[in-house]
Amino acid sequence: MKFCSHCGEKVEHKIPQGDNRPRYVCNSCDLVHYQNPRIIAGYIAEYEDKILLCKRAIEPRHGLWTLPAGFMENQETTLQAAKRETFEEANAQISNSQLFCTISIPYISQVYIMYRGELVDGFSKPGIESIETDLYTEQQIPWDNLAFPIITESLKLYFSDKNKGQFNLYDGEMLRDENQKIITNIYSK
Amino acid sequence: MKFCSHCGEKVEHKIPQGDNRPRYVCNSCDLVHYQNPRIIAGYIAEYEDKILLCKRAIEPRHGLWTLPAGFMENQETTLQAAKRETFEEANAQISNSQLFCTISIPYISQVYIMYRGELVDGFSKPGIESIETDLYTEQQIPWDNLAFPIITESLKLYFSDKNKGQFNLYDGEMLRDENQKIITNIYSK
Numbered sequence: 001m002k003f004c005s006h007c008g009e010k011v012e013h014k015i016p017q018g019d020n021r022p023r024y025v026c027n028s029c030d031l032v033h034y035q036n037p038r039i040i041a042g043y044i045a046e047y048e049d050k051i052l053l054c055k056r057a058i059e060p061r062h063g064l065w066t067l068p069a070g071f072m073e074n075q076e077t078t079l080q081a082a083k084r085e086t087f088e089e090a091n092a093q094i095s096n097s098q099l100f101c102t103i104s105i106p107y108i109s110q111v112y113i114m115y116r117g118e119l120v121d122g123f124s125k126p127g128i129e130s131i132e133t134d135l136y137t138e139q140q141i142p143w144d145n146l147a148f149p150i151i152t153e154s155l156k157l158y159f160s161d162k163n164k165g166q167f168n169l170y171d172g173e174m175l176r177d178e179n180q181k182i183i184t185n186i187y188s189k
Numbered sequence: 190m191k192f193c194s195h196c197g198e199k200v201e202h203k204i205p206q207g208d209n210r211p212r213y214v215c216n217s218c219d220l221v222h223y224q225n226p227r228i229i230a231g232y233i234a235e236y237e238d239k240i241l242l243c244k245r246a247i248e249p250r251h252g253l254w255t256l257p258a259g260f261m262e263n264q265e266t267t268l269q270a271a272k273r274e275t276f277e278e279a280n281a282q283i284s285n286s287q288l289f290c291t292i293s294i295p296y297i298s299q300v301y302i303m304y305r306g307e308l309v310d311g312f313s314k315p316g317i318e319s320i321e322t323d324l325y326t327e328q329q330i331p332w333d334n335l336a337f338p339i340i341t342e343s344l345k346l347y348f349s350d351k352n353k354g355q356f357n358l359y360d361g362e363m364l365r366d367e368n369q370k371i372i373t374n375i376y377s378k
Contacts, residue, residue: 005191005193034260171268
Protein backbone atom coordinates (compact mmCIF):
# COMPACT_ATOMS: atom_id res chain seq x y z
CA MET A 1 0.00 0.00 0.00
CA LYS A 2 1.47 3.33 -1.13
CA PHE A 3 -1.51 5.69 -1.47
CA CYS A 4 -4.62 6.50 0.58
CA SER A 5 -7.68 4.86 -1.02
CA HIS A 6 -9.83 7.68 0.36
CA CYS A 7 -7.96 10.83 -0.69
CA GLY A 8 -5.18 9.56 -3.04
CA GLU A 9 -2.28 11.07 -1.05
CA LYS A 10 0.75 9.10 0.14
CA VAL A 11 0.47 6.79 3.16
CA GLU A 12 3.13 6.14 5.77
CA HIS A 13 3.72 2.90 7.66
CA LYS A 14 3.74 3.97 11.31
CA ILE A 15 2.13 3.35 14.67
CA PRO A 16 -0.97 5.56 14.93
CA GLN A 17 -1.57 7.47 18.15
CA GLY A 18 -3.19 5.22 20.76
CA ASP A 19 -2.33 2.08 18.80
CA ASN A 20 0.45 -0.43 19.41
CA ARG A 21 1.33 -1.73 15.94
CA PRO A 22 2.30 -0.16 12.61
CA ARG A 23 -0.50 0.59 10.13
CA TYR A 24 -0.71 2.40 6.83
CA VAL A 25 -1.75 5.92 7.81
CA CYS A 26 -2.58 8.76 5.41
CA ASN A 27 -0.35 11.81 5.92
CA SER A 28 -3.06 14.04 4.47
CA CYS A 29 -6.46 12.89 5.79
CA ASP A 30 -5.15 10.81 8.76
CA LEU A 31 -7.20 7.75 7.78
CA VAL A 32 -5.79 4.50 9.20
CA HIS A 33 -5.92 1.62 6.72
CA TYR A 34 -6.36 -1.55 8.76
CA GLN A 35 -5.44 -4.88 7.23
CA ASN A 36 -6.95 -8.05 8.62
CA PRO A 37 -6.86 -11.81 8.01
CA ARG A 38 -9.11 -13.30 5.37
CA ILE A 39 -11.42 -16.26 5.71
CA ILE A 40 -11.34 -19.15 3.27
CA ALA A 41 -14.48 -21.26 3.41
CA GLY A 42 -14.76 -24.73 1.90
CA TYR A 43 -16.27 -28.18 1.93
CA ILE A 44 -15.45 -31.78 2.51
CA ALA A 45 -18.31 -33.20 0.44
CA GLU A 46 -18.90 -36.95 0.63
CA TYR A 47 -20.79 -39.33 -1.62
CA GLU A 48 -20.73 -43.11 -1.08
CA ASP A 49 -17.49 -42.98 0.94
CA LYS A 50 -15.81 -40.75 -1.62
CA ILE A 51 -14.76 -37.11 -1.30
CA LEU A 52 -15.12 -34.43 -3.95
CA LEU A 53 -11.80 -32.94 -5.12
CA CYS A 54 -11.09 -30.32 -7.78
CA LYS A 55 -7.98 -30.08 -9.96
CA ARG A 56 -6.94 -26.44 -9.97
CA ALA A 57 -7.10 -24.56 -13.28
CA ILE A 58 -5.59 -21.42 -11.70
CA GLU A 59 -2.44 -20.41 -9.89
CA PRO A 60 -1.19 -20.98 -7.28
CA ARG A 61 -0.77 -24.76 -7.55
CA HIS A 62 -2.25 -25.08 -11.04
CA GLY A 63 -2.86 -28.79 -11.79
CA LEU A 64 -2.88 -29.94 -8.16
CA TRP A 65 -5.95 -31.23 -6.30
CA THR A 66 -7.88 -29.35 -3.66
CA LEU A 67 -11.12 -29.30 -1.74
CA PRO A 68 -13.59 -26.75 -3.08
CA ALA A 69 -12.79 -23.59 -1.08
CA GLY A 70 -12.22 -19.89 -1.55
CA PHE A 71 -12.25 -16.39 -0.11
CA MET A 72 -15.41 -15.47 1.76
CA GLU A 73 -17.10 -12.39 0.30
CA ASN A 74 -18.70 -9.46 2.12
CA GLN A 75 -22.40 -9.90 2.97
CA GLU A 76 -22.08 -13.69 3.18
CA THR A 77 -22.18 -16.21 6.00
CA THR A 78 -19.35 -18.74 6.24
CA LEU A 79 -21.77 -21.49 5.19
CA GLN A 80 -23.00 -19.50 2.17
CA ALA A 81 -19.39 -18.87 1.17
CA ALA A 82 -18.52 -22.59 1.39
CA LYS A 83 -21.61 -23.50 -0.69
CA ARG A 84 -20.94 -20.80 -3.28
CA GLU A 85 -17.33 -21.88 -3.73
CA THR A 86 -18.37 -25.52 -4.10
CA PHE A 87 -20.90 -24.56 -6.75
CA GLU A 88 -18.46 -22.25 -8.59
CA GLU A 89 -15.60 -24.74 -8.63
CA ALA A 90 -17.49 -28.01 -9.07
CA ASN A 91 -21.15 -27.17 -9.92
CA ALA A 92 -21.94 -29.24 -6.86
CA GLN A 93 -24.68 -28.93 -4.23
CA ILE A 94 -24.34 -30.03 -0.60
CA SER A 95 -26.87 -31.21 1.98
CA ASN A 96 -26.62 -31.83 5.75
CA SER A 97 -23.82 -29.33 6.30
CA GLN A 98 -21.90 -29.28 9.56
CA LEU A 99 -18.98 -27.13 10.60
CA PHE A 100 -15.90 -29.39 10.67
CA CYS A 101 -12.81 -27.31 11.43
CA THR A 102 -11.46 -23.78 11.85
CA ILE A 103 -7.73 -23.59 11.17
CA SER A 104 -5.67 -20.41 11.52
CA ILE A 105 -2.63 -19.99 9.26
CA PRO A 106 -0.97 -16.86 10.67
CA TYR A 107 2.04 -16.86 8.32
CA ILE A 108 -0.33 -16.07 5.43
CA SER A 109 -2.96 -14.29 7.58
CA GLN A 110 -5.74 -16.69 6.64
CA VAL A 111 -8.35 -18.64 8.58
CA TYR A 112 -9.82 -21.73 6.93
CA ILE A 113 -13.39 -22.59 7.91
CA MET A 114 -14.26 -26.02 6.53
CA TYR A 115 -17.67 -27.68 6.48
CA ARG A 116 -18.53 -31.30 5.85
CA GLY A 117 -21.68 -32.53 4.14
CA GLU A 118 -23.23 -34.84 1.57
CA LEU A 119 -22.66 -34.25 -2.12
CA VAL A 120 -26.15 -34.20 -3.65
CA ASP A 121 -26.60 -37.04 -6.20
CA GLY A 122 -22.81 -37.43 -6.31
CA PHE A 123 -22.86 -34.84 -9.09
CA SER A 124 -19.98 -32.53 -10.00
CA LYS A 125 -18.67 -30.87 -13.14
CA PRO A 126 -15.65 -28.53 -13.40
CA GLY A 127 -16.30 -24.80 -13.02
CA ILE A 128 -13.96 -22.28 -14.65
CA GLU A 129 -11.40 -22.53 -11.82
CA SER A 130 -11.17 -26.35 -12.16
CA ILE A 131 -9.64 -28.54 -14.87
CA GLU A 132 -11.37 -31.62 -13.52
CA THR A 133 -13.52 -32.74 -10.57
CA ASP A 134 -13.69 -36.26 -9.21
CA LEU A 135 -14.64 -38.43 -6.23
CA TYR A 136 -11.98 -40.29 -4.26
CA THR A 137 -11.96 -42.83 -1.45
CA GLU A 138 -9.36 -42.39 1.29
CA GLN A 139 -7.07 -44.83 -0.53
CA GLN A 140 -7.56 -43.15 -3.92
CA ILE A 141 -6.94 -39.57 -2.74
CA PRO A 142 -3.90 -38.19 -4.63
CA TRP A 143 -2.10 -37.49 -1.33
CA ASP A 144 1.14 -36.48 -3.06
CA ASN A 145 -0.61 -34.07 -5.41
CA LEU A 146 -2.72 -32.00 -3.03
CA ALA A 147 -2.46 -28.24 -3.50
CA PHE A 148 -2.02 -26.98 0.08
CA PRO A 149 -0.96 -28.42 3.47
CA ILE A 150 -4.28 -27.27 4.99
CA ILE A 151 -6.12 -29.49 2.49
CA THR A 152 -4.03 -32.53 3.44
CA GLU A 153 -4.60 -31.79 7.13
CA SER A 154 -8.38 -31.35 6.77
CA LEU A 155 -8.68 -34.61 4.85
CA LYS A 156 -6.55 -36.48 7.40
CA LEU A 157 -8.72 -35.25 10.27
CA TYR A 158 -11.84 -36.12 8.31
CA PHE A 159 -10.86 -39.71 7.47
CA SER A 160 -9.56 -40.29 11.00
CA ASP A 161 -13.00 -39.35 12.37
CA LYS A 162 -14.85 -41.22 9.63
CA ASN A 163 -12.91 -44.40 10.41
CA LYS A 164 -13.80 -44.02 14.10
CA GLY A 165 -17.47 -43.59 13.16
CA GLN A 166 -17.78 -40.23 14.92
CA PHE A 167 -17.12 -36.69 13.73
CA ASN A 168 -15.73 -34.06 16.04
CA LEU A 169 -15.27 -30.36 15.43
CA TYR A 170 -11.70 -29.10 15.38
CA ASP A 171 -10.00 -25.80 16.05
CA GLY A 172 -6.34 -25.47 15.24
CA GLU A 173 -3.41 -23.68 13.70
CA MET A 174 -0.66 -24.29 11.16
CA LEU A 175 2.61 -22.53 11.92
CA ARG A 176 6.10 -22.45 10.40
CA ASP A 177 9.09 -23.20 12.59
CA GLU A 178 12.53 -21.57 12.19
CA ASN A 179 13.33 -23.99 9.33
CA GLN A 180 10.08 -23.10 7.57
CA LYS A 181 8.72 -26.56 8.37
CA ILE A 182 4.96 -26.51 8.90
CA ILE A 183 3.79 -27.45 12.40
CA THR A 184 0.11 -28.30 12.87
CA ASN A 185 -1.52 -27.95 16.30
CA ILE A 186 -5.10 -29.02 16.80
CA TYR A 187 -5.86 -27.43 20.14
CA SER A 188 -9.50 -28.14 20.72
CA LYS A 189 -12.18 -30.57 19.62
CA MET B 190 -12.70 3.62 -1.84
CA LYS B 191 -11.91 6.28 -4.43
CA PHE B 192 -8.22 5.83 -5.26
CA CYS B 193 -5.90 2.90 -5.99
CA SER B 194 -3.71 2.20 -2.94
CA HIS B 195 -1.00 0.88 -5.27
CA CYS B 196 -0.66 3.67 -7.89
CA GLY B 197 -2.83 6.50 -6.54
CA GLU B 198 -5.06 6.79 -9.63
CA LYS B 199 -8.88 6.69 -9.53
CA VAL B 200 -10.71 3.38 -9.06
CA GLU B 201 -13.99 2.37 -10.65
CA HIS B 202 -16.64 0.11 -9.11
CA LYS B 203 -17.23 -2.48 -11.80
CA ILE B 204 -17.27 -6.21 -12.47
CA PRO B 205 -13.73 -7.26 -13.45
CA GLN B 206 -13.27 -9.58 -16.42
CA GLY B 207 -13.86 -13.19 -15.41
CA ASP B 208 -15.53 -12.16 -12.14
CA ASN B 209 -19.22 -12.07 -11.23
CA ARG B 210 -19.50 -9.24 -8.74
CA PRO B 211 -18.51 -5.56 -8.65
CA ARG B 212 -15.09 -4.68 -7.18
CA TYR B 213 -13.02 -1.55 -6.95
CA VAL B 214 -10.73 -1.74 -9.99
CA CYS B 215 -7.94 0.69 -10.85
CA ASN B 216 -8.41 2.32 -14.26
CA SER B 217 -4.67 2.88 -14.52
CA CYS B 218 -2.86 -0.24 -13.21
CA ASP B 219 -5.87 -2.65 -13.41
CA LEU B 220 -5.38 -3.83 -9.82
CA VAL B 221 -8.57 -5.30 -8.30
CA HIS B 222 -9.12 -4.25 -4.68
CA TYR B 223 -10.93 -7.11 -2.97
CA GLN B 224 -12.85 -6.45 0.23
CA ASN B 225 -13.58 -9.31 2.58
CA PRO B 226 -15.31 -9.96 5.92
CA ARG B 227 -13.40 -9.36 9.13
CA ILE B 228 -13.06 -11.71 12.08
CA ILE B 229 -13.82 -10.59 15.61
CA ALA B 230 -12.33 -12.91 18.21
CA GLY B 231 -13.35 -12.90 21.86
CA TYR B 232 -13.80 -14.74 25.12
CA ILE B 233 -16.41 -15.95 27.51
CA ALA B 234 -14.15 -16.11 30.56
CA GLU B 235 -15.54 -17.74 33.69
CA TYR B 236 -14.47 -17.58 37.33
CA GLU B 237 -16.55 -19.17 40.11
CA ASP B 238 -19.76 -19.21 38.03
CA LYS B 239 -19.25 -15.59 36.98
CA ILE B 240 -18.43 -14.18 33.54
CA LEU B 241 -16.02 -11.36 32.76
CA LEU B 242 -17.65 -8.33 31.13
CA CYS B 243 -16.14 -4.98 30.10
CA LYS B 244 -17.92 -1.62 30.05
CA ARG B 245 -16.98 0.06 26.77
CA ALA B 246 -14.92 3.26 26.94
CA ILE B 247 -15.09 3.68 23.15
CA GLU B 248 -17.74 4.07 20.45
CA PRO B 249 -19.84 2.40 19.27
CA ARG B 250 -21.93 1.62 22.34
CA HIS B 251 -19.84 3.61 24.79
CA GLY B 252 -20.91 2.78 28.35
CA LEU B 253 -22.56 -0.54 27.49
CA TRP B 254 -21.25 -3.95 28.55
CA THR B 255 -19.54 -6.45 26.31
CA LEU B 256 -17.46 -9.59 26.29
CA PRO B 257 -13.77 -8.90 25.62
CA ALA B 258 -13.49 -9.15 21.82
CA GLY B 259 -12.02 -7.30 18.86
CA PHE B 260 -10.70 -7.42 15.32
CA MET B 261 -8.24 -10.20 14.60
CA GLU B 262 -4.89 -8.89 13.32
CA ASN B 263 -2.70 -10.21 10.52
CA GLN B 264 -0.14 -12.85 11.59
CA GLU B 265 -2.32 -14.04 14.46
CA THR B 266 -4.34 -17.20 15.13
CA THR B 267 -7.96 -16.79 16.21
CA LEU B 268 -7.02 -17.98 19.71
CA GLN B 269 -4.12 -15.51 19.95
CA ALA B 270 -6.47 -12.72 18.86
CA ALA B 271 -9.05 -13.64 21.51
CA LYS B 272 -6.35 -13.76 24.21
CA ARG B 273 -4.78 -10.48 23.09
CA GLU B 274 -8.14 -8.67 23.12
CA THR B 275 -8.94 -10.03 26.57
CA PHE B 276 -5.62 -8.81 27.86
CA GLU B 277 -5.91 -5.39 26.16
CA GLU B 278 -9.47 -4.73 27.36
CA ALA B 279 -9.37 -6.33 30.80
CA ASN B 280 -5.72 -7.16 31.65
CA ALA B 281 -7.01 -10.71 32.05
CA GLN B 282 -5.42 -14.09 31.34
CA ILE B 283 -7.35 -17.22 30.32
CA SER B 284 -6.63 -20.93 30.75
CA ASN B 285 -8.28 -24.06 29.33
CA SER B 286 -9.51 -22.35 26.17
CA GLN B 287 -12.07 -24.07 23.94
CA LEU B 288 -13.71 -22.80 20.78
CA PHE B 289 -17.35 -22.06 21.64
CA CYS B 290 -19.09 -20.50 18.64
CA THR B 291 -18.58 -19.09 15.16
CA ILE B 292 -21.34 -16.65 14.21
CA SER B 293 -21.57 -14.91 10.82
CA ILE B 294 -23.18 -11.47 10.68
CA PRO B 295 -23.42 -10.82 6.93
CA TYR B 296 -25.17 -7.42 7.20
CA ILE B 297 -21.96 -6.00 8.71
CA SER B 298 -19.59 -8.48 6.99
CA GLN B 299 -18.21 -9.82 10.24
CA VAL B 300 -17.62 -13.30 11.66
CA TYR B 301 -17.44 -13.64 15.43
CA ILE B 302 -15.24 -16.45 16.73
CA MET B 303 -15.78 -16.83 20.46
CA TYR B 304 -13.79 -18.98 22.85
CA ARG B 305 -14.66 -20.03 26.38
CA GLY B 306 -12.17 -20.55 29.18
CA GLU B 307 -11.25 -19.95 32.80
CA LEU B 308 -10.30 -16.49 33.99
CA VAL B 309 -6.97 -16.94 35.77
CA ASP B 310 -7.22 -15.96 39.48
CA GLY B 311 -10.47 -14.14 38.70
CA PHE B 312 -8.33 -11.10 37.98
CA SER B 313 -9.27 -8.22 35.70
CA LYS B 314 -8.58 -4.50 35.50
CA PRO B 315 -9.84 -2.08 32.82
CA GLY B 316 -7.59 -1.54 29.78
CA ILE B 317 -7.78 1.73 27.84
CA GLU B 318 -10.85 0.60 25.88
CA SER B 319 -12.80 -0.22 29.06
CA ILE B 320 -14.31 2.03 31.73
CA GLU B 321 -14.79 -0.88 34.08
CA THR B 322 -14.49 -4.67 34.20
CA ASP B 323 -16.48 -6.97 36.43
CA LEU B 324 -17.67 -10.53 37.01
CA TYR B 325 -21.35 -11.43 36.75
CA THR B 326 -23.47 -14.51 37.41
CA GLU B 327 -26.20 -15.31 34.90
CA GLN B 328 -28.73 -13.49 37.09
CA GLN B 329 -26.48 -10.45 37.56
CA ILE B 330 -25.59 -9.96 33.87
CA PRO B 331 -26.84 -6.51 32.76
CA TRP B 332 -28.96 -8.10 30.02
CA ASP B 333 -30.60 -4.78 29.07
CA ASN B 334 -27.28 -2.98 28.82
CA LEU B 335 -25.26 -5.29 26.59
CA ALA B 336 -23.50 -3.58 23.69
CA PHE B 337 -24.32 -5.89 20.76
CA PRO B 338 -26.91 -8.58 19.92
CA ILE B 339 -24.10 -11.07 19.24
CA ILE B 340 -22.91 -10.65 22.84
CA THR B 341 -26.38 -11.35 24.20
CA GLU B 342 -26.68 -14.39 21.93
CA SER B 343 -23.27 -15.81 22.90
CA LEU B 344 -24.04 -15.43 26.61
CA LYS B 345 -27.48 -17.05 26.22
CA LEU B 346 -25.96 -20.05 24.43
CA TYR B 347 -23.25 -20.27 27.08
CA PHE B 348 -25.54 -20.23 30.10
CA SER B 349 -27.96 -22.64 28.44
CA ASP B 350 -25.11 -25.14 28.03
CA LYS B 351 -23.68 -24.40 31.46
CA ASN B 352 -27.05 -25.11 33.08
CA LYS B 353 -27.26 -28.41 31.22
CA GLY B 354 -23.76 -29.29 32.44
CA GLN B 355 -22.40 -29.84 28.93
CA PHE B 356 -20.83 -27.44 26.45
CA ASN B 357 -21.41 -27.80 22.73
CA LEU B 358 -19.77 -25.93 19.90
CA TYR B 359 -22.06 -23.74 17.81
CA ASP B 360 -22.04 -22.42 14.27
CA GLY B 361 -24.64 -19.88 13.29
CA GLU B 362 -25.69 -16.62 11.73
CA MET B 363 -27.46 -13.40 12.64
CA LEU B 364 -29.51 -11.85 9.84
CA ARG B 365 -31.85 -8.89 9.48
CA ASP B 366 -35.35 -9.47 8.10
CA GLU B 367 -37.25 -6.94 5.92
CA ASN B 368 -38.22 -4.98 9.07
CA GLN B 369 -34.57 -4.86 10.21
CA LYS B 370 -35.41 -7.26 13.04
CA ILE B 371 -32.47 -9.52 13.88
CA ILE B 372 -33.02 -13.23 13.25
CA THR B 373 -30.58 -15.69 14.82
CA ASN B 374 -30.11 -19.15 13.33
CA ILE B 375 -27.85 -21.66 15.03
CA TYR B 376 -27.45 -24.21 12.30
CA SER B 377 -24.99 -26.70 13.67
CA LYS B 378 -23.63 -27.85 16.99
